Amino acid sequence: MTDSADSDSLRLAALLERWSKGEKDAYDQLLTHLYGDIHAIAVRQLHGERYLTIRPTALVHEVYLRLSQLRQMQWQDRAHFLSMAARVTRQALVDEARRRRAEKRDGGRAVTLSDTNLGVAEAAYDALDVDTLLAELQQFDAVAADIVSLRVFGGLSIEETAEVLKLSVATVNRRWVTGKAWLARELTREA
């Protein structure tokens, strides 16, 4: 590790410590920091690739593993960290997709993502489409939209999702099934 990476890690560890104590500004700073991290990883993965599909879950897990080496995390911390990461990842991927579209870089390639959770294995979906559809689902089933977002962009388990959203496991299961089915239906709808 280089010196700058070391000091970066120390800063991050301090932020995590303060965040776990419930300090609001630490949360905001962590968000900014994570955004930088996740966005960088995504750009690096996508760089020069025409058809590479991002797996947000893998991406988030990578960041998480790195952080957990800095600081021992409790299970609840993990769930809340992942929910933060889900938010950041969704934003990073959408921003990157918009930027690419605007700059017509990489031939205007879309940012696509895939997630085995989404049902159809190995299918890749346009990140902007997923984002738009989740925003629509938010209008008529906000809970389902939150669940799908956490599961797809953050890789949270059903139990972790329940913990973060303060819902029962049964409810999460149930709304996950309906939300996911709806998203799958819309993503595969013929134009």
Add this chain to the structure above:
Amino acid sequence: MAGSRTDPGGVSGGDNRARAYQLFAAALDFEGELREQFLMHECGLDGEFRAEVDALLLIAARDAAATGTLLSAPGRHTEDLAGQSYGHFRLTTRIGEGGMGVVYRAERTDGVQQSVAIKLISTTVGHAGQVRFEREAQLLAQIEHAAVARLVDAGVESGRAWIAMEFVNGLRIDDYCRAKNLSTKDIVGLLAQLAGAVAAAHRMLVVHNDIKPANVLVTADGAPKLIDFGISRALQEAGAALPGAHATIGMGRLFSPGFAAPEQINGGPVTVATDVFGLGALAYRLLTGRSTFADAVEPLDYMLAISQRDVELPSRAALKAGRTLEAQQLKGDLDAILSKALERDPARRYVSAIDMQEDLQNYLTRRPVKARVPTFHYRLGKFVRRNTLAVSLVGLLVVALIVGGTIVGLQRSRTAQARDVAARRAEFIENLLASADPGSGKPNVTVAALLDSAAQQLDQKLGGEPLVEASMLGMIARTNSSLGRYPEAMAASDRELAILRSQGGGALELGRALSTRGDLLRELGKWSDALPPLQQAVALLKPLRVPSDLCHALDTLGFVLAHADQDKAAESTYHEEMSIEMAGDAQLRSEQMHPLYGLAILLGDQARYTEAAEFGRQAFEMARKALPADHPDLLNIETAYANTLATMHQSTAAEPLFRQVIAAQTRVLGPEHKATLLTKLALVADLLDQHRDAEAADSGLPVARSFESLLGADNLYAMGAWHQYGVAACGSHQEEQGIAALRRVAAARQRIYPQGTWVIYSSQLGIGVCLYHMRQYGESESALLAAVAGLETARGPNFNRTQDGYRALRELYATLGKADDAARWNAKLVP
């Protein structure tokens, strides 16, 4: 892809997509034929729309198959039983699966056209259990109500219990409400119908014991139907252990998390109150969108939750579920109704499903909701305690009287003998009600007549149940008293006490009866007669840990002591009551308004005006928070508060308050009700304080006459009213009539009150002032001097009446030209 999503028309348009999603989510609750019915019902002939919902269902099904996710509980009875026979029925198609087992549609095999739903219970029942199960089922088959799915037959076939029910073509109530997007009012309407159905079953001595959304269907024309009435209990009686995802065994008991009452979990007796809780939990779910203890889905969590904390306020739960509009609508009345139904202590819930139904109706018709008044039994006591009664409450009391009797039976219905008693009691009550039924050709039976007929029939019908008879007599006494029917109330109270004394009634029963008796005597203004029974009642109730009964007795005692001129004892009695109430739960704490109200009056009479006004204000604030706008108790306390303001010479502030209260009391209680008359009397006094004597005389005369005809000439209120009238008449050039009234009152007071009581001197003072107006200065002087001396001794120099006396003497001596004497009395006036 992106293009299709911006297309607003067609099936893929935003609103339609949302609707398709919601239908899809709702349809997952059904399977097989029921799902098909639901979709037909909702999509009708809109094929495109239906295809959209189907596509979503297909994706979910594939997903479930691929991941092993449970969309619905997998069938425990995977084999298809269609074609098999149970009793007179042959199974045709499988229509679903509930907590207790699989459900088939079935037809009769004996040629009769009848379509039923047969539930095959997933359990085995032994021979002894079979006999009990079939006997219970026979009882259940007798329940006839439009909103109860009739039990047609039941039996046990090769160890497996089955029940055949009237087939109901409908949706689960929660799905129905969601699919129809019902308003809060519509849902409350459905719930009121259900409460009526539950009450009908209770009259048959059957408790449902498992009210929840899965057990309520709504047909296409919007009629709710309860299914599985009493089945879970029948099966438990039969010793059957029930498996199932929804029904769960906890501490050896069957319960549904989110809907089960605490007593179903902790082993308490299951009574009608259990169903009241079930109705409350169902209402909670439908109105807030969340189950009670939404965070405790697992049976263990629910058990812990319900045994440790109260259900969250419905309006708050709705807010958490993101239903802001509903949250607004739930605030107030519905919060109160649901919270009362969901009390953890069964005794604090609605006494019966009828009471709950009535309150739901009250909400729908915008009448005051009874749940907003503190506990039921306490309220019963208060009818008399506050000597006021909203006429609509009479109905409630009669129902309580009737249902109260039935419940005793229900709770004891374990044995056949007890069941007989309950049946006899129910029969007695039914006969009683029949006489009030307009259909019986006696259209104008009043509550009073109903009470009399109850009192007459009690002895002959319930002579073998002395304690029940006594408790009914107690209620009859209290109701009659609140109706102003004092002789009838006295007669019932006599009988109640006689029965309890001869039959060896317990301390609680006797304590309550004596408290009722004391209340009645207080009502009649017989202070010295009222003291012994009240002191006995307090002594009996004190060791019993019945704080609300004890406080009731203390409150009455305080009132009587205050009027018997035992101020110190009254004050300490009120303080004792307050300290008990302060240590109690929220409901008991809110009862502090009564002793505060008593203290305000007491201290006002002792010229401790600042303290009195503060107590009055506290009582008023408390009452305004706890009681609905027109509640008689609130009106009384408002009067007391206005009174303290008036005695503090803030007459102009008090007058509008008095007028406002009189208007409300006239509306709620009628113009001639005692409480209304009391406020009118207070207004007369207030007008006198403002030197508007002519107006005071005009309004005082009818009040005095009404009091006299209501309570008799010797009644203290009647005397007070005549006194006020007399003073007012003397001050407005009607001296002859005025002094006559004052002399009559003075004579009566001298006869009734102990020597030295201040009201005697108050009469004398009035006479002295009147004589002054009549220019009979010599007689006036001696009357005034005697009155002032007496008042000074009894109440001290700062007392309002004493000061009035000083003022009168100053005027007298000024008129007589005795400036020194005038100055001497003037010096005693408090500026």
